[in-house]
Amino acid sequence: MNDNDCCSVFALLSEYLDQELAPATCEELEEHLRGCPQCIQFVQSLKRSVQLCHHYGGGTAPPVDPEVMAGFRRAYEEMLAKRRGSHEKTPQV
Amino acid sequence: MPGEVKSDAELALNLLAGDEDAFTQFVKAFHARLSQYSFLMCGHREDAEEVAQETLLKVFESIDQLRDPSRLKSWVFRIAKNECFMKRRKSVFAPMVELSLDDLRPGKVNDGEAHRIEIADWTALPEDLLLDTELQNALTRSIQELPEIYRSVVLLRDVEELTTEETAEILDIKPDAVKTRLHRGRLALRQCLDHYLRTATEGGQA
Numbered sequence: 001m002n003d004n005d006c007c008s009v010f011a012l013l014s015e016y017l018d019q020e021l022a023p024a025t026c027e028e029l030e031e032h033l034r035g036c037p038q039c040i041q042f043v044q045s046l047k048r049s050v051q052l053c054h055h056y057g058g059g060t061a062p063p064v065d066p067e068v069m070a071g072f073r074r075a076y077e078e079m080l081a082k083r084r085g086s087h088e089k090t091p092q093v
Numbered sequence: 094m095p096g097e098v099k100s101d102a103e104l105a106l107n108l109l110a111g112d113e114d115a116f117t118q119f120v121k122a123f124h125a126r127l128s129q130y131s132f133l134m135c136g137h138r139e140d141a142e143e144v145a146q147e148t149l150l151k152v153f154e155s156i157d158q159l160r161d162p163s164r165l166k167s168w169v170f171r172i173a174k175n176e177c178f179m180k181r182r183k184s185v186f187a188p189m190v191e192l193s194l195d196d197l198r199p200g201k202v203n204d205g206e207a208h209r210i211e212i213a214d215w216t217a218l219p220e221d222l223l224l225d226t227e228l229q230n231a232l233t234r235s236i237q238e239l240p241e242i243y244r245s246v247v248l249l250r251d252v253e254e255l256t257t258e259e260t261a262e263i264l265d266i267k268p269d270a271v272k273t274r275l276h277r278g279r280l281a282l283r284q285c286l287d288h289y290l291r292t293a294t295e296g297g298q299a
Contacts, residue, residue, distance in 0.1 A: 007198075010194065010198060011194060011276075013276070013280075014272070014275055014276035014279055015272065015276070020272075038208075038209070038210045041210065041212055042199060042210065042212065044215060044216075045212060045213070045215040045283055045287060046279060046280070046283050048215045048218060049279065049282055049283040049286055050251055050279060052218075052228075052232055052286070053232075053236075053247065053251035053252050053282070054251060054252075054254060056129075056229075056232060056236075056252050057129070064120060064124055068146055069120065071146075071150060072116075072120060072149055072150060072153055073116070075150050075153035075154045076108075076116055076153040078154070079153055079154055079155070079156060079157055080111045082157070083109070083157045
């Protein structure tokens with residue numbers, strides 16, 4: 001195991017996990033990992049940390065307040081009316 | 094249920110067509126995730142709810158200006174990001190902090206003849222984060238403590254799972270900067286969680 005190799009690998013780990021490395025670089029990195037249990041351990045912890053973010057859910061959000069919902073609906077309907085106005089020649093009575 | 098899930102493009106087109114179901118589905122799908130994003134970005138529940146509401150209002154007011162319906166999600170998050178930045182200006186301004194790779198490397202332990210790295214036992218973590226409230230809280234704190242330039246990237250790339258290009262567009266930075274910040278942000282988050290896991294184990298909780 002060579003410390004410099006560990007450093008080079010360390011700099012590339014996110015691209016490795018995201019499968020964005022060029023095939024030759026990826027091959028070299030995996031070659032290093034095969035002989036370096038410390039780097040394997042580290043990659044696994046980083047991968048797990050990213051997975052935790054993917055599954056992040058801060059609990060169930062409270063339902064939208066009816067008044068707020070009415071505000072959304074008003075904005076939505078005004079946008080639709082404006083859109084219809086700009087698309088249709090016949091004026092609305 | 095899976096059959097009911099519409100693609101972003103379909104949802105945007107249905108919204109523009111005045112489809113009532115699309116309106117309800119949109120609020121349902123985006124309100125919770127926008128509150129979550131803003132909470133992690135701004136750090137306060139009240140700010141988060143306000144940002145989510147203001148973002149949705151702006152979306153409904155101006156969705157007719159969305160040029161490419163397939164980019165609905167990144168368009169919405171760009172509005173949310175701007176709303177979060179407005180909030181930030183009103184609160185304490187955090188100076189820009191840059192993380193160096195050297196600070197994010199694990200420490201070495203001299204264990205007799207062998208050299209080990211200082212690392213927690215990550216294999217003991219539960220599969221489902223929701224089963225472990227302590228861990229969920231630790232993750233929330235760790236994300237919120239990331240310096241802003243890293244937090245904004247980690248949230249969009251790893252929590253919202255947007256692409257590098259979408260993230261770059263939302264944050265007005267180059268894709269390469271997204272990659273660099275993502276890597277450092279992930280390493281910092283890992284370091285924070287590793288520290289949490291080690292102290293939890295020492296306390297006999299893990």
